[in-house]
Amino acid sequence: MTEAHARIYWLSRPGAEAPPPRWQPLDDAVYWERPSRGPDRRPLLAPAPDWAVDLQRVARAVFAADRYVRRAQVFDRWTRRITVSVPVTEPERWSRALPALTAVLGTMTGDLWEVVFRALDGKTVREGPFTFGSDEYAHDVALFSGGLDSLGWAAQRAGLPSSHPLLLVTFGERNFEAVQDHVYEAVRGLRRRPLRRIAQSQTVRKPHGSGIKLELTTRARGLLYAATAVHAAAAEHVPVVHLPENGQLALNPPLSAARAGACSTRSVHPWTLHHLNRVIAEVAEPGSAVRVENPFATLTKGEVCSVARDAGLPRKVLEATLSCGTPPARRPAGPELAHCGLCFPCLVRRSGLLHTFGHDRTPYAADPWDRALPASRTTHWRALRRWLDTDWSTLDLVADAPLPPDTQIAPLLEVVERGREELRALIAWADTTASRKAS
Structure with a gap:
């Protein structure tokens, strides 16, 4: 799509409605998903409330729009103007949540979003039969990406003795689902409680023969992940969803001015979670709201690795996780090359x-x-070294993304500084290694 203002009309089901002129129709069929794992067939033990189904639909519409509207076609090759029309059960309630929703989208993607809500015509998700008792519902719900952070949290929670299940929500990475399955099996080996997993696809496909090129940055996928976990938690009456991300990458302070705002990932930034919780509070029925939290917000990457180790996971399992910031689908080599080694998430790992x-x-x-290596491939490394050579303060913490009004600043400053020390130790180790090789 090459228009300066992209308009996406999300259908309640394929072919159900005719969009207005100049609107691009999209629906769930654009997701590359096995029929047995579609959004209407998730193995949940109770139906989700309407607001949670709506949130999931909004997130899927936004992520599909994010992939179909290319940044290369706009004047600054980044900031797009996107309007999405989505059917929801109660448009009036969703309209009240609109300021918080657009804050989430703007923080995550750096784009100008307008979301239009229209009345949903009929149910889109099959329900029942549900014959399970409430004692079989999940007690904890968390995202499980197959990365170090989600692995550490899952291992810690799986090791707690309980009769209540831990439910993990996974989005498969193309070409690397075997890696995610491997680390999940490691968690299964630790469990002292029932364990369940929901696996979904995040792969959006273009129409066959259309010639459309999809956008590669996928900044909105954090909303897709969170909304799917919230949907599951709301169905099984779990009040909190955990999105585990070490504090360094959750805050993701930019290494340079060129990386400010959404140029650095903001999926689990405190400002993002604050507004996502505001959205949920506005649209949820009384007593059914779910809160989204980051349990590792004050831990560095090294401290998260220690959590995973102390939970009983051996080093080789942690080294088998997936952390790379370059989507694996762009690198079709085997899982042994899952990590580029050069991007900022790889350096933090x-x-x-x-x-x-x-x-x-x-x-x-x-x-x-x-x-x-040519200089073009070491930009992250050189930017990191420059950043570590400069002073860092509270102003830098909030320079490109605000913090919620009730935030305790000191723990966030401390986690960034401890993370900087871990990164300095990496540079010292790398310099020694390079010198040895040169000699």
């Missing part, structure tokens, strides 16, 4: 594993300290 184990044997495609 390296520092965390080095902090906890003294070494990192993850197979990376490249090392940023390799003097044979």
Whole structure:
């Protein structure tokens, strides 16, 4: 789609409605999903309330729009203007949540969003039969990406003795689902309570033969993940959803001015979660709201690695996780090259594993300290080194993204500074390694 103002009309079901002129119709069929794992067939033990189904629908519409509208077609090659029309059960209630929703979308993507709500015509999700008792409902719900952070939280919670299940929500990475399955099995080996998992696809496909090129940045996927977990929690009456992300990458302070705002991922930033919780509070019926929290907001990557180790996971399992910021679908090599080794998430991962184990044997495609690499491939490494050589303060913490009004600043400053120390240790180790190779 190349228009300066993109208009996406989300259908309640394929072919159900005719969009107005100049609107692009999209629906659930754009997701590459097995029929057995579609949004109407999730293995939940009770039906989700209408507001949670609506939230899931809004998130799927937004993420599909995010992929169908390319940044390369706009004047600054980043900031798009996107209007999405979505059917919901109670448009008036959703209209009250609109300021908070647009704040979430703007913080995550850096785009100008307008969301239009229209009345939903009939149910879109099958219900029942549900014959389970409430004692079989999940007690904890968390995202499980197959990364170090979600693995650490899942391992910790799975090891707690309880008769109530832990429910993990996974979105498959194309070409790397085997990696996610492997680390999930490691959690299963630790469990002292029932464990369940919902697996979904985040792959959006273009119409066959259309010639459409999809956008690659996928900044809105954090909303898709969170909304799916909230939907599951609301169905099984779980009041809190956990989105585990170490405090360094949740805050994700930009390494340079060019990385400010949504140029650095903001999926679990405190400002994002604050507004997402405001959306839920506005649309949920009394007594059914779900709160979204980050349990690792004050831990560094190294401290999260220590949590996973202390929960009983061996180093080789942590090294088998997926952390790379470059989507694996763009690198069709096998799982042994799941990590580019050069992006900022890979660098934070390296520092965390080095902090906890003294070494990192993850197979990376490249090392940023390799003097044979061209400068174009070491931009993250050079930006990191410059950032660590500069002072850092409270003003830097809020310079490109606000914090919620009730935020305790000191713990966030402390987690960033401890994270900087872990990254400095990585640089010292890398410099020593490079010198040895050169000699």
